[in-house]
Amino acid sequence: MKKRHKIFLLLILGLMWIDGEMPAQHFLENGRIYEHVYPSTSGHQFLVSPSPLKADIVYEGLKFEGVLFNYDIHNDLVFTLNYPGGYPRNIILNEKRIDEVIIRDKNPDLEGMTLAYLRDTLNHSPVGIVEVLFDGSRYKLMLKRKKNQVGDNNPSGGKLYRFTTVSHYILKANGKVIFLRSKKDLLESLNRDPEIISYIRKNKIHFRFRKAQATDELIRVLLFAETQLSGV
């Protein structure tokens, strides 16, 4: 095929893409520059790796698809990778205007992972970016990740720094935001409903809150709680 024909076909494909309803790119190019580097800390501050991920982002009420982004857990920042004028630039999004970030990745553990901004409206304090694990009509279960810089003593003197991840489950119920640290917190937030307690006992559900490995069990209980309340 001649070169001009190839160019024209690419143009047709481009026009077909433009026919989609993507908002203007400037929404993702307006923001603070992201420049955090930690050369003397082993590990990284990101959700998965320093390489960007792809996601569909609903931001300022507008949907953007296939956006290159990353999530800095240490600083609790979501930023997008843009190429204005051909040069890469990381722009921090205004986290308070993020509706949701849905990751699109071949890795099944990441595909569909949803991030959102959570605000504790009762205590008027921000919780920050969380992963949404379960979004029911009455209950919303989320995971808050945090990476801390920890210093270990260096045998040659000084400190060796590394990133460690700490995660907490958060339940939003009846307008309240509750950090779940134990089974007791969970039952309190579900008003110690006897049916739910009985369900947990009958099914011998154990929660491993400490290592944030209680996701499946928590979702199971919340699904039951939702069906109980809807009377179905």
Added chain:
Amino acid sequence: MEKLQNITFWLCALLIITGTRGLAQSNEKVFIHTDKPFYITGETIWMKAYGVDPQSQKLLPSTRILYLELLDKSARPVMQEKIMLRDGMGKGQWFIHPGLGTGNYYLKAYTKGMKGGSTEDFFEKMILLVNPFEISDRRPAADDPIFVDTLPRIEPPRKGLLVEADKHQYDSREKVKLTVKLDRNSSNPIETNLSVSVYKYHPGLDPVPLSIPDEFTGQQRPNLTLTEATEEMAGINHPVIKGNLKPNDDRPLPERFFITIPGQSTWMYMAQPDENGDFSIEISPEIKTSDLLFWGNKTDLSKYTIDLESPYTDHSLKRPFPPFFPDKSLKTFIEACNLNIQLSNAYLPGSNIRGLPLAERFPPAPFFGTSNIKYMLDEYTRFPTMEEVFIEYVRYVDKRKRDGKQHFFMWDLYANENSISNTINFQEPGLVMVDGVPVGDLQTIWDFDPLKIESIQIVNRKYYLEDYFFYGIIYFDTYDGDFGGQKLPGDVIRKEFIPVLQPRDFYTPDYQSEQASGNRLPDRRNVLYWNPDVMLQSEQYTELEFYTADDGGIYRVEVNGLTADGEAIFAVTEFEVIKSGWNR
């Protein structure tokens, strides 16, 4: 041969493009269900909008801006709004200014995509507005176009839906149970979106059919040509600020300028005018405030004239407006409705009349998000001047003189993170703002009364707006968000625009408890119930509950909807409320 191949290639390509654009550029039809066909001035029009692709007869799959206008008999818009259609549906409410005169008005609705076609395809609905202080005593003449009290009462056929109240008569403040059911048998569950309204009714006040018109799901418009289809898509899905910047003298056009939208949350955008001074910038549909502030970083925009382009269309009305001549019974009915409005305004909070605001989707925040440091001035000793505030405790920013003027130079967070010294500043001054208003002269800050300032936020990073950036930001919030009550700086131009209307919740009281039902505050609602979000599956029914008010009379229940497979459905029923006890 090669020439023939080339021609064939280009012809095929042209056909593909036209076909592709034709498929992608879908036709659109819009319908608005309003809670009533008539209003007394001072009431609120509650509405639900449906946007449909007439080819597939299904709800439009994505977002659209819907432009609404209320036109008087001179085709002059007396009210203009915008609402957002999401997945083909939108809702909103319009408060009718008490100053509007009596008469029939046309409610017009259209999307930007529909503007490309004929204005005949715009949605159009006649609405009667009655200003109780302006009702004519003239009797209808034979040559008047149409007169209301001689129109036959149009009873549209029920279509696809059953709606039934549990009784025919109710007392004041009694619970009404409405059952709504799809009137179709289907092995596949079909989801249906409905809007339900219940309002005080008079047979002389429905001069137009109530059902969704057949043309709503009707004919396909011709596909657009390539030329028409290459019109930019901006403004179809998202609000756009479009206009022209013209210098007042010979000076050149600036390369760029900025637009700030102040409010509880501030928004900031950058616009780059072309060689004619035309500019266009998409903005967020979440913006609720209507003030626009235009300013240039190193350009005095007061030396320019800014004209904003209206997104609304000019109209001409081909159908005559029927004049309104109420007979005695209708006048009595209007007086009763007007009394209800006066009592509601006197005894109920405004939110019960104009609607309850929905929970904020986003917390109030400035455009840059979270700052690096935030000083809440109430947490520190209050000093009499802003200079002392900066001397005593505000860090991460330095005040320096350059070219005879004082500027704020922000500390560079990135440079400080990667160096032993932690007082490295940006080489250029940062952006200074108070309540979203840019401040070029620091004397304005020093002149501020510190008691009016609630917080100072500092951003120690470069802030980008596409290819431009600021060397950090220092942002002052006042308690009242009004720039401390001062005049705007001379180089900032203020304009107004119509933001996307944010929907509100309809107020409906709950008289379940004896205490609530015995409350002696009058409840004189003309509209008992409005619900634009009723979802129904076929083979299922839904029960809706609400309470009657204190005013007696006939109340009409009207249900409009659209099934997932594009069928428009409609049903209506009536019941009576008998005034009881002390309400008589």
